[in-house]
Amino acid sequence: MEVIVCVKRVPMVGGRIVLTPDGQRIDTKLLGFTVSPHEECAVEEAVRLVEANGGAVTVLTLGPPEAEEQLRDAVALGASKCVLLETGEREFGPIATAEAIVAAVRERGGYDLLLFGNEAADTGDFQVGIRVAHMLGLPVATGIKSLEVDPGSRRAKARRQYRGAEELFELPLPAVVTVKEGINLPRYPSLPGRIRAKKAAVETSTPVWRDDGLSKRELSLPEVERRHAEVLGQGKEAVPALVSVLESIGLLT
Amino acid sequence: MRVLLTIEHDVDGVLDSSLRAATLARELSGSEGEVVGCLFARGPVAEPVAEPVAAALGEQGISRCFTVELPYAPVAWARSLAAIGAELGADAVVAAATDRGNEVMAHLGAITGYPMAANCFACEEGETAATGVMSLLVTRQRWAGSLVESANLAADRLLLTVATDAVQPVPSDLGRPAELVVFDPPLEEGDADIVAIESQEESGGVSLASARVVVSGGRGVGSPEGFAVLEELASLLGGAVGVSRAVTSLGWRPHSEQVGQTGTRVTPDLYMACGISGAIQHLAGCQSAKTMIAINTDGDAPIMTRADYAVIGDVGEVLPALVEAIKARS
Numbered sequence A: 001m002e003v004i005v006c007v008k009r010v011p012m013v014g015g016r017i018v019l020t021p022d023g024q025r026i027d028t029k030l031l032g033f034t035v036s037p038h039e040e041c042a043v044e045e046a047v048r049l050v051e052a053n054g055g056a057v058t059v060l061t062l063g064p065p066e067a068e069e070q071l072r073d074a075v076a077l078g079a080s081k082c083v084l085l086e087t088g089e090r091e092f093g094p095i096a097t098a099e100a101i102v103a104a105v106r107e108r109g110g111y112d113l114l115l116f117g118n119e120a121a122d123t124g125d126f127q128v129g130i131r132v133a134h135m136l137g138l139p140v141a142t143g144i145k146s147l148e149v150d151p152g153s154r155r156a157k158a159r160r161q162y163r164g165a166e167e168l169f170e171l172p173l174p175a176v177v178t179v180k181e182g183i184n185l186p187r188y189p190s191l192p193g194r195i196r197a198k199k200a201a202v203e204t205s206t207p208v209w210r211d212d213g214l215s216k217r218e219l220s221l222p223e224v225e226r227r228h229a230e231v232l233g234q235g236k237e238a239v240p241a242l243v244s245v246l247e248s249i250g251l252l253t
Numbered sequence B: 001m002r003v004l005l006t007i008e009h010d011v012d013g014v015l016d017s018s019l020r021a022a023t024l025a026r027e028l029s030g031s032e033g034e035v036v037g038c039l040f041a042r043g044p045v046a047e048p049v050a051e052p053v054a055a056a057l058g059e060q061g062i063s064r065c066f067t068v069e070l071p072y073a074p075v076a077w078a079r080s081l082a083a084i085g086a087e088l089g090a091d092a093v094v095a096a097a098t099d100r101g102n103e104v105m106a107h108l109g110a111i112t113g114y115p116m117a118a119n120c121f122a123c124e125e126g127e128t129a130a131t132g133v134m135s136l137l138v139t140r141q142r143w144a145g146s147l148v149e150s151a152n153l154a155a156d157r158l159l160l161t162v163a164t165d166a167v168q169p170v171p172s173d174l175g176r177p178a179e180l181v182v183f184d185p186p187l188e189e190g191d192a193d194i195v196a197i198e199s200q201e202e203s204g205g206v207s208l209a210s211a212r213v214v215v216s217g218g219r220g221v222g223s224p225e226g227f228a229v230l231e232e233l234a235s236l237l238g239g240a241v242g243v244s245r246a247v248t249s250l251g252w253r254p255h256s257e258q259v260g261q262t263g264t265r266v267t268p269d270l271y272m273a274c275g276i277s278g279a280i281q282h283l284a285g286c287q288s289a290k291t292m293i294a295i296n297t298d299g300d301a302p303i304m305t306r307a308d309y310a311v312i313g314d315v316g317e318v319l320p321a322l323v324e325a326i327k328a329r330s
């Protein structure tokens, strides 16, 4: 079973976002980087499939040279090959991203499954996996929370939740599946994994940026009401005040 | 401009998210324009659903709505929208940014080759180029609403989804119900191959997404056992237990309870954040709560700038005392 997993490097934003003065980027001077939890789960799912069925996991990212870090993180969890589609300053839109991934995937060939996160953590475009599937003429299921692959019949069963009920999709392989956090609980990297990660070779190519019709002009912070919480008290002493609040909003009568 | 709007509904009628999307669709269509609906259903759209649906659409200024008889096959839905859009000469196709809305619009983008802007909440028409390519300035959510992007969408046909938590529905009553028109989509081979097989079973208990009270715990709860008192409080208040990602990553609680960007979005009357620092990805899932109470040992935690009330203290001390106090009342 050959699985390709696509991930995206994003800043590990915590309590608040700080933008660069030109409003083009998140100021990442003080931040580490990661991938979306959906993508961490996609990597874990790929590794489990290969552990059960043999084969290899290739991890692919489109991003700056530094995104090598995220490829190596995936190797530490069990991926074995790394592909970096190196971008420059300009942000690739969703169509351009899908085109670059398709070109790289076509060149490699020989895959059974392409896994993505359901949506990237930062841009939240909700479409790269679907566009890749159409460009490659493959079936696709999105937002998947449970995946069963039968290598014999070369079919997959993919399940997700929709408004409290379960939906099942059956797909022939090769297929594209985008997953959501919760499909599994990702493992922590092992020591041998970390050593492999350091040594892993990264295949690099440089896709050409193009304007795909959706282009960022500026970023800004949403107008949220900044409140200053009214402190009801310290520890147990605050309980009577807490009870009064619950009464005032009608939860206790 | 003529706008085709995807309408989602359930047994109770049109979904609130579609009504909100209708508001932005009307704004986009302009005073001279028209919004035409398109609704998909497993069977014929008949009584008892047809009447409330037609009435709700009329109240949104929608005078006609196509109905397409299809199970949930995302490619087939998108193909139908493409066909109706072409027949109408629609300038834009819009859907609410629900799971299905985003998915179908992404397929439509892939089928037509046009760009698609997800999670928009405002838009303003730009200059149409000599080539006929339209331009739309959209304001959209990034990071699940923690960041705002203004972007340019340029295409022959504009495709966008509407962030349902950021647009208030403004009715524009026509005074009469929408006319429902059956449309038979020209599907291509394979369009309906990938189709949702739905199971009807609903999970038991108070659903997190619709709970009026959510008692949420983070890393500060300290252990899986520490959640017993949160469960007790939630049941006393008729609510559900929520958790932060720190808690699911540690394996203390299932991911189905996670609130936030990659978990569930909740909109309760009361959100109690217990031992949760208030990372933007967590707040993205709970900031529409009417009232938020934080219990945290750290008076400077980011959650303090979003909560209405705070108790500075140890969850393990405050919550048992609160449960005792509530029980003592009855």
Ligand SMILES: Cc1cc2nc3c(=O)[nH]c(=O)nc-3n(C[C@H](O)[C@H](O)[C@H](O)COP(=O)(O)OP(=O)(O)OC[C@H]3O[C@@H](n4cnc5c(N)ncnc54)[C@H](O)[C@@H]3O)c2cc1C
Residues within 6 Å of the ligand: A011, A012, A013, A014, A034, A035, A036, A037, A121, B217, B218, B219, B220, B221, B222, B243, B244, B245, B246, B247, B258, B259, B260, B261, B262, B263, B264, B274, B275, B276, B277, B278, B279, B280, B281, B282, B285, B295, B296, B297, B298, B301, B313, B314, B315, B316
């Ligand atoms: C792309 C992306 C998506 C994400 N999606 C989500 C998501 O959907 N949901 C989510 O929750 N997170 C999400 N995260 C993770 C998020 O950034 C935070 O890491 C996470 O929310 C932190 O959880 P926490 O507040 O429980 O833990 P911490 O940040 O460690 O905070 C623990 C808090 O508990 C307090 N505390 C400690 N002991 C006690 C005590 N005894 N009594 C009271 N208070 C105490 C501390 O003062 C602190 O404020 C995402 C991250 C990324 C990068």
